[in-house]
Amino acid sequence: MLSTVTTSTGKAETMDYAIEAEGLLKRYGETQALAGVDLRARPGSVLGVLGPNGAGKTTAVRILATLIRADGGTARVGGFDVVREPAQVRETIGLTGQYASVDELLTGEQNLTMIGQLLDLSRRQARARARELLTWFDLEAAAGRPARTYSGGMRRRLDLAASLVGRPAVVFLDEPTTGLDPSKREEMWRVIRDLVADGSTVLLTTQYLDEADALADEITVIDRGTVVAHDTPQALKRVVGGQRLTVRPADPARLSETAAIIGAIAGAPPERHDAGTTSVPVDGDAALAEAVSRLAEADIAVTELSLHLPSLDDVFFQLTGHDTTDAADAAPELIEEVGGTTREADHALHPVAGVVQ
Amino acid sequence: MSINTATIAPRALSRPGARPHPLVRLIRHSLVLARRSLIGVVRNPEALIDVTLQPVIFIAMFTYIFGGAITGGSQHDYLQFLLPGILAQTIAFGGVAIGVNLNSDIEKGVFDRFRSLPIARAAPLVGAVLSDVVRYTLLCVVTLGFGYVLGFRAQTGVLEVVAACLLAIAFALCLCWAAVFVGMVARTPGAVQGIMFLVLFPLTFATGTFVPVDTLPSWLQSFTKINPLTHLVDALRGLLLGGPVASDVLWTLGWMAALLVAFVPLALRAYGRRV
Numbered sequence: 001m002l003s004t005v006t007t008s009t010g011k012a013e014t015m016d017y018a019i020e021a022e023g024l025l026k027r028y029g030e031t032q033a034l035a036g037v038d039l040r041a042r043p044g045s046v047l048g049v050l051g052p053n054g055a056g057k058t059t060a061v062r063i064l065a066t067l068i069r070a071d072g073g074t075a076r077v078g079g080f081d082v083v084r085e086p087a088q089v090r091e092t093i094g095l096t097g098q099y100a101s102v103d104e105l106l107t108g109e110q111n112l113t114m115i116g117q118l119l120d121l122s123r124r125q126a127r128a129r130a131r132e133l134l135t136w137f138d139l140e141a142a143a144g145r146p147a148r149t150y151s152g153g154m155r156r157r158l159d160l161a162a163s164l165v166g167r168p169a170v171v172f173l174d175e176p177t178t179g180l181d182p183s184k185r186e187e188m189w190r191v192i193r194d195l196v197a198d199g200s201t202v203l204l205t206t207q208y209l210d211e212a213d214a215l216a217d218e219i220t221v222i223d224r225g226t227v228v229a230h231d232t233p234q235a236l237k238r239v240v241g242g243q244r245l246t247v248r249p250a251d252p253a254r255l256s257e258t259a260a261i262i263g264a265i266a267g268a269p270p271e272r273h274d275a276g277t278t279s280v281p282v283d284g285d286a287a288l289a290e291a292v293s294r295l296a297e298a299d300i301a302v303t304e305l306s307l308h309l310p311s312l313d314d315v316f317f318q319l320t321g322h323d324t325t326d327a328a329d330a331a332p333e334l335i336e337e338v339g340g341t342t343r344e345a346d347h348a349l350h351p352v353a354g355v356v357q
Numbered sequence: 358m359s360i361n362t363a364t365i366a367p368r369a370l371s372r373p374g375a376r377p378h379p380l381v382r383l384i385r386h387s388l389v390l391a392r393r394s395l396i397g398v399v400r401n402p403e404a405l406i407d408v409t410l411q412p413v414i415f416i417a418m419f420t421y422i423f424g425g426a427i428t429g430g431s432q433h434d435y436l437q438f439l440l441p442g443i444l445a446q447t448i449a450f451g452g453v454a455i456g457v458n459l460n461s462d463i464e465k466g467v468f469d470r471f472r473s474l475p476i477a478r479a480a481p482l483v484g485a486v487l488s489d490v491v492r493y494t495l496l497c498v499v500t501l502g503f504g505y506v507l508g509f510r511a512q513t514g515v516l517e518v519v520a521a522c523l524l525a526i527a528f529a530l531c532l533c534w535a536a537v538f539v540g541m542v543a544r545t546p547g548a549v550q551g552i553m554f555l556v557l558f559p560l561t562f563a564t565g566t567f568v569p570v571d572t573l574p575s576w577l578q579s580f581t582k583i584n585p586l587t588h589l590v591d592a593l594r595g596l597l598l599g600g601p602v603a604s605d606v607l608w609t610l611g612w613m614a615a616l617l618v619a620f621v622p623l624a625l626r627a628y629g630r631r632v
Contacts, residue, residue: 065473090475101466105397117389118476120382146400162470 015079018043018170018201019064025072026059026225033059035225036073041203041218043169046196048216048233049205052316056225057205058098061174064203065095078170094163098175098205102158104148108139111147111158115165133161137191153184160191171195173204177211189214209315213237221319228319237310239318245287246279247295248304258300265290277304383477390471390484394458395491407454408496412447413503416440419567420507427568433508440504441521441593442566444497445586448525449561451496452533453553455485456540460549463541479625482537486530493529497522512599521596524609528589531613534620541627564590585612 019041026034034056041047049057062068064077066086075082078092102111109130116126134143137157142150147158156176163171173192177185192215196202206212212219213233221229221236229236245266249258259278263270265287266280273279288307295302310318376382398404416439424435459482462468471481501509501518511518536553543549563580564570564587570578581587588608595602 062469065469067469067472087475090473093473095470095473097466097469101470103393103397103467104465105400106393110393110396114389114393115470115474118386118471118474118480120376120385166474 021075023073024070045217046202048212048219050212051222055222094168094171096160096163102147109143119166137161170201244279245282248277250301252276386476386480387483391487394488408451408492412500440509441597442590444500445589446561448529452536456536456549457546459540461546493526511597517596521593531616538620538624
């Protein structure tokens with residue numbers, strides 16, 4: 001539905017991208033939050049913007065959602081310029097912030113009805129729309145309760161529902177699953193997939209590679225306000241190697257020997273870590289069984305043996321040569337600036353496929 | 358979650374006809390948001406303490422602690438003198454809450470949602486101010502009602518009493534834009550309260566509320582002459598107890614206009630810029 005739009009001049013033109021940003025710049029005091037960021041999302045696709053805390057993800061979303069102005073660069077959403085045509089952009093978008101921004105004193109239904117009325121629906125229409133969304137988000141039973149009594153997962157769902165009242169063609173989801181437990185994350189992923197199946201364009205920011213991998217058609221990796229990679233999830237994972245095999249020998253003196261063995265299995269140079277572990281990128285989980293038998297043959301006892309997807313930290317190490325924590329440290333002001341309250345960055349949430357102890 | 362794709366399918370909402378006039382939309386959106394604030398008040402009644410208990414405590418405290426000393430005996434005479442001033446003072450302080458609430462709305466991210474919607478830009482601020490009418494009306498009822506219980510009697514007619522309430526409410530609606538502005542620029546809700554109290558204490562005490570102005574040192578008297586609260590107090594006193602009011606009402610209206618001209622654009626600009 002987004003392939004053609006009517007511009008303010010009344011002329012219909014083909015739109016290649018539902019979201020298109022070029023060279024975005026934004027500075028907060030001493031911190032260069034964005035140092036020339038390009039983002040592009042085709043209509044009906046999901047763009048994952050991956051980066052650690054303080055990388056500039058939220059700043060970019062706020063510029064695209066017309067909440068703040070960039071110091072430089074241009075951005076168009078749904079074919080409209082965010083600076084010159086903010087009203088049209090706001091007609092096009094839905095925004096779900098990092099920190100659920102529902103009114104705590106209003107009930108779930110009152111929250112959604114209010115948004116509907118602000119979108120110029122009649123009171124009756126707004127209530128009907130609210131009920132429809134409450135049902136869809138499985139919040140019917142809690143519809144009459146103030147939002148402050150909701151659990152974290154329910155708040156996120158209400159917040160997402162609030163951003164969908166106007167059936168936006170472009171939806172911004174700023175870290176929609178940060179702080180949710182794994183089952184609630186899966187639930188959120190399902191909702192996001194349905195959104196896209198219906199033709200919305202979604203820009204999703206996340207700190208989790210597995211989340212971007214599960215949802216995004218293309219991923220832009222941001223670090224310290226610059227784009228360090230843009231590719232499909234498959235291509236990005238090829239850069240860092242699909243899965244990684246990590247081994248910790250019981251005797252630290254045998255680390256080199258261990259590294260040589262798993263290096264031979266993977267056919268790739270093993271990486272040695274300070275913590276007494278060594279890891280290699282591997283294809284498929286056959287490597288796990290092979291490692292078990294080869295290490296047994298060599299009589300090397302291990303205290304940890306795991307097969308896991310690369311974490312955001314691994315991606316960052318590969319792409320930038322430094323850890324994600326550096327970026328977060330570099331911009332503490334920004335974190336405070338954008339979030340109000342700072343939450344712990346928990347990058348370490350990568351699923352472990354198999355652990356042998 | 359049952360999957361009914363029609364629920365989220367992106368398509369233009371069937372909005373009734375052409376867009377209404379921008380002013381109509383501003384009023385409509387402001388009313389929707391005023392209703393939101395009022396629901397908040399109902400769910401959180403302790404937010405009404407400043408417009409209910411505060412005037413009660415001020416009236417009782419000043420009448421019974423200072424009243425005898427100030428008038429040389431008659432606490433009833435002091436209540437007659439005091440009450441119009443307390444109405445002015447507490448209604449001025451009643452506006453502080455709006456700045457505090459708006460600041461915490463911004464902090465919580467509720468305003469991000471409003472600002473990402475295609476609504477009239479000023480609506481969240483105008484809506485909050487509109488909902489304050491209910492608080493100020495309640496304050497007038499409580500102040501005059503409690504005063505009546507203690508023995509205060511208006512010396513004029515019903516029309517003048519209603520006019521006094523309307524003037525006080527209208528003044529508060531203009532003054533609260535200063536609190537709205539401070540709410541937009543201060544870093545925390547606590548800072549909003551601190552700044553507003555710092556401004557309002559001298560403004561509300563350097564008036565004829567508690568003692569006759571001619572007992573003040575001359576430099577302070579010069580300040581009371583230009584203090585907007587002095588004119589509001591004197592106008593309310595005239596409307597409730599009789600005597601000439603025209604000059605003080607005009608001064609008050611002039612100050613109301615000045616407050617709006619100064620603080621509405623400042624507040625809107627700060628709101629637009631707030632990151």
